Amino acid sequence: MSALSATPVMEMLRDPVFYIGLGNGLLLTLQIATLSIVFSSIFGTVLGAMRYTGKPVISHIAAIYIEVVRNLPTLLLILASYFVLGMAPVWAATVGLTIYTSAIIAEVIRGGLNAVSTGQWEAARSQGFSFLKTMGYIVLPQAVVKMIPPIVSQFVTVIKDSSFAMAIAAYELMYKGTILAAKYWRPSQIITIYVVISLIYFVVNFSISMLARRLQKKLSAGRGAIGD
Amino acid sequence: MPDLLSHIAFLQEGPFSIPRWQAVFQNIDLLWAGLLTTLLVASLGLVVALALGTVLGVMSASHWRVPRAFTRAYVEFFQNTPLLIQVFMLYNALPILFPGLFIPVLVIGILGVGVYHGAYISEVVRAGIQSIGRGQLEAALSQGFTYVGAMRWVIIPQAMRVVLPPLTNQAVNLIKNTSVIAIIAGGDLMYAGDSFAGRYGHYGPTYVLVGLGYFVLCFPLAMLTRRLEERARVL
Numbered sequence: 001m002s003a004l005s006a007t008p009v010m011e012m013l014r015d016p017v018f019y020i021g022l023g024n025g026l027l028l029t030l031q032i033a034t035l036s037i038v039f040s041s042i043f044g045t046v047l048g049a050m051r052y053t054g055k056p057v058i059s060h061i062a063a064i065y066i067e068v069v070r071n072l073p074t075l076l077l078i079l080a081s082y083f084v085l086g087m088a089p090v091w092a093a094t095v096g097l098t099i100y101t102s103a104i105i106a107e108v109i110r111g112g113l114n115a116v117s118t119g120q121w122e123a124a125r126s127q128g129f130s131f132l133k134t135m136g137y138i139v140l141p142q143a144v145v146k147m148i149p150p151i152v153s154q155f156v157t158v159i160k161d162s163s164f165a166m167a168i169a170a171y172e173l174m175y176k177g178t179i180l181a182a183k184y185w186r187p188s189q190i191i192t193i194y195v196v197i198s199l200i201y202f203v204v205n206f207s208i209s210m211l212a213r214r215l216q217k218k219l220s221a222g223r224g225a226i227g228d
Numbered sequence: 229m230p231d232l233l234s235h236i237a238f239l240q241e242g243p244f245s246i247p248r249w250q251a252v253f254q255n256i257d258l259l260w261a262g263l264l265t266t267l268l269v270a271s272l273g274l275v276v277a278l279a280l281g282t283v284l285g286v287m288s289a290s291h292w293r294v295p296r297a298f299t300r301a302y303v304e305f306f307q308n309t310p311l312l313i314q315v316f317m318l319y320n321a322l323p324i325l326f327p328g329l330f331i332p333v334l335v336i337g338i339l340g341v342g343v344y345h346g347a348y349i350s351e352v353v354r355a356g357i358q359s360i361g362r363g364q365l366e367a368a369l370s371q372g373f374t375y376v377g378a379m380r381w382v383i384i385p386q387a388m389r390v391v392l393p394p395l396t397n398q399a400v401n402l403i404k405n406t407s408v409i410a411i412i413a414g415g416d417l418m419y420a421g422d423s424f425a426g427r428y429g430h431y432g433p434t435y436v437l438v439g440l441g442y443f444v445l446c447f448p449l450a451m452l453t454r455r456l457e458e459r460a461r462v463l
Binding site: 067068070071072073074075076079080083084153156160161163164166167174177178181187190191194195197198201202205206209 | 243304305308311312313316317320321400404407408411418422425431432438439442443446447450
């Protein structure tokens with residue numbers, strides 16, 4: 001026991017800075033990710049709806065935004081928000097992630113709406129449903145079930161990609177880890193730090209994926225083949 | 229004309245001024261070298277990812293429990309942790325596992341994106357295999373096809389229709405994700421741009437050109453993905 005507690009790894013694990021540092025890092029990671037997810041859900045829905053309308057100018061603006069942004073690395077967008085737009089690190093990370101994720105969510109929403117066949121529209125409209133009622137009662141419930149898996153996996157990607165914020169020195173989980181690794185520089189300590197960080201990300205992301213899987217099962221219950 | 233330009237403040241000072249553009253174009257060789265490095269890492273990374281993804285995908289569609297459990301754990305781990313950590317792990321752990329061996333950052337980048345996207349590709353391959361009913365193979369064999377012939381003419385053409393669109397999409401993501409090696413000084417396009425921009429503060433024009441580089445690599449593949457998706461829906 002005494003031999004074990006004398007190892008460099010145990011020495012590190014007894015230091016409260018280890019837990020406080022990673023804990024604060026996790027909080028900032030969750031803050032950046034949550035805000036990015038909220039903003040890009042709103043912005044992405046607007047963009048997706050704009051493109052879905054097929055109206056000349058509106059849909060073209062959305063299409064150009066989506067096609068340009070989704071072919072750029074998230075890291076580039078984060079660095080550009082920081083260095084070119086001159087934002088504070090945490091906001092630059094949030095804005096960079098939001099710019100990218102909006103484009104992806106817009107595509108998922110358009111894809112989900114397109115996946116509902118036009119026959120559903122025609123049937124509902126011919127039964128006297130208004131546009132909004134058709135959308136609300138017939139199309140969206142079917143489309144949403146299809147959108148859940150790709151949107152949730154995109155949310156998981158946001159949490160993972162928020163680690164890019166270490167490139168602009170935002171004190172999120174990944175950056176906190178590398179700071180710790182400078183203090184506890186022995187190979188066994190460094191590897192322990194990265195294993196612990198991986199596990200933290202894993203627990204957060206895996207729980208989200210599991211919740212989404214349950215939600216999707218619940219929503220698609222009684223809907224036959226749709227969504228499975 | 230030059231007189232007119234000199235009165236436009238936007239072009240004379242600020243992040244996108246003309247002198248900054250000129251400075252970037254005078255050093256465009258740096259960005260070309262970065263683009264080539266990105267291409268190299270992306271293409272070799274894709275080879276690793278395809279090889280790993282195919283093997284793991286076949287394993288996860290098998291009837292035996294052990295390979296299935298192994299691939300499940302592999303996929304869940306790599307899909308739920310950041311690529312950046314995996315690259316840092318390789319960066320720190322490889323020299324410990326192989327002491328005295330010098331491992332170039334590029335190799336770490338190739339292994340990193342290969343292992344990470346291998347997890348995604350294995351899911352694509354599994355979905356492709358499982359989309360073909362067992363009856364198809366049995367029917368083909370009973371019609372006198374050899375196993376290889378049945379695969380070549382019956383199973384693979386159908387599986388490809390399911391597999392190709394998400395596969396090209398993964399290739400796009402892989403190219404974009406090679407940019408993480410910039411954080412460990414990988415010499416790729418992102419790193420070349422960032423280190424040049426940081427020297428003189430020419431961030432605006434440099435990032436526009438870096439973005440253009442990634443766009444030129446990714447956009448054709450993204451278009452191909454869409455065409456394959458549409459074709460898969462029609463057939």
